[in-house]
Amino acid sequence: MESAELRELLTPEALALLDSLEPSTSTDDVVRLVGRLRRDGHPAGRVAAVLSQYRLRRRAAAKFGPFAERMLFTEGGLEQATRLRVAALHAGRFAAAGLEHVADLGCGIGGDAMAMAALDLRVTAVERDEVTAALAAYNLAPWPTARVVHGDLASIDLDGVDGIWLDPARREGARRLADPGDWAPRLDTALELARRRPAGIKLGPGMDRGLLPDSGEAQWVSVGGDVVELVLWSGRLARPGIGRAALVLGTDDSAHELTAEHDSDDAAVGALGEWVYEPDGAVIRARLIGLLAGRLGGRMLDPTIAYITADRLTPTPFARAFRVLERWPLDVRLLRRELAARDIGVLEIKKRGVDIDPAVLRPKLQLRGEHSAVLILTRAAGEKVALLAERADEPPRATSSG
The missing domain is CATH 3.30.2130 (VC0802-like)
Structure with a gap:
């Protein structure tokens, strides 16, 4: 999203128009909607900005449920955003560890910060992209314990922060950044932060295991059969005696976890059974x-x-x-x-x-x-x-x- 589209979107007229549109999954409905909005005299820029969010909200329902109907998104922000159900589990771990002030570094559109603020945690959500930071501020507006800062890690004072959630930027435009040294922040920088404070670092599930730290907990999460993330937990956020965890979330709201201190040895090979x-x-x-x-x-x-x-x-x-x-x-x-x-x-x-x-x-x-x-x-x-x-x-x- 460009700054001009953001300015068009964040007007009372555009937001009221967006909120007035009835949800629909039909492409024909969207085509008719474009014609109706133009006939009603709305400017082309407003129509484009509103319809972009209308489409993103429909897609976001899979991750955010009914919350999507009051949120704003970018394409990249929605793709990288944590599902609300999974974000709630992240937030619960911070709350259970007794951490009160969390810095969400690389907050994107604010999905994880929303879940933390909903548990009354103080959240400083940091986002280096100006447009995305503005959308995160809009999404977090209902929670007074959350604030959004437009900046990067180098510009943030972490004094008073007792826990860190970090989701490194792993894309540059439409291109995935395969080298962890190109991420923002770099993986080695993120791991150094996790050594100094209790932290959760969200990574792609296909992360090169050779880059994983020797200490802490590595938890892979699947939702409905799809592996969606790997989180590295450190300090008070890492559970004692658990180095490897597989959290399986079903479509029926079930949750089951298999854990071990380290990688398990493979079982012996045997004959095909029933x-x-x-x-x-x-x-x-x-x-x-x-x-x-x-x-x-x-x-x-x-x-x-x-x-x-x-x-x-x-x-x-x-x-x-x-x-x-x-x-x-x-x-x-x-x-x-x-x-x-x-x-x-x-x-x-x-x-x-x-x-x-x-x-x-x-x-x-x-x-x-x-x-x-x-x-x-x-x-x-x-x-x-x-x-x-x-x-x-x-x-x-x-x-x-x-």
Whole structure:
């Protein structure tokens, strides 16, 4: 967002117009809305600014729920913003540690600061981009314990601050900054801050593990099966005895966590059992697959693949379970013949550890039929295999055509 658009947006007329628009998910509604606003005599600049926020608010509902209807966004700010549910967990950790004044360094549009202020924490939210800082100030206006400062780390006095939340800027325009030395602030600067004060540092979940500090807690978080972040916790914010954590948040508001002092050793490789488990991405990123395998009474399907196999079903929130119906060599002609014999027309294809594009494979299978199934393409003890399976919550069915 440019400064001119911000000035157009932050007028009483534009904000009142934005708040008056009824939410809609229909593209046709948006097209009609543009025409109506122009016919009503609104200036082109106001219409453009309002419609941009209207579209962003619709997208933001997935992260912020009903709060999105009173917030303002930028494209980049929304993309990097923490989901409100996850931000609430961050804020809860600061409150539980007894920290009262938190500096949110790199606050973006203010999502985490909102959650902290909602728990009556004092928050100094710092943002180096002037436009984004202005939007954060608007979003945080309902909370008197929060203030926004336009500046960077070097210009902020941290005296009186007893906890730090830091979300380094990892993008420059549309380009991702792969080198942590290019982030703002640099990763080494952030880690030095975390050594001096209790801190939480939000990073991308695919962070190079070789850059992780030896001390503190590394927590990977998934929401609805998608790994959304890695947070490094230090000082009073890090839980004793926990160096690795996988927090799995379900779409049903459930929350489950697998923790260990350090990376767990992989389980031994063994024969394919009746069940195959696909660990949640947070468990994989935290390298707690071996710990999970032990809890499931399972073994690794292959030493290089993150699939667990077991002889019995043990329900777990940390993995999806599949009942194995058939095991075949990974041969396209064989698969086409066997799937046709079982009248399978709807097929979910999962692959791990094999160089196959499911989108290319699917038309080759010539699927026709009334039944559905899951096809897992992977390796078992080094051999490429195709496993016909069904999800654990599906009713059992015949494994062959007779």
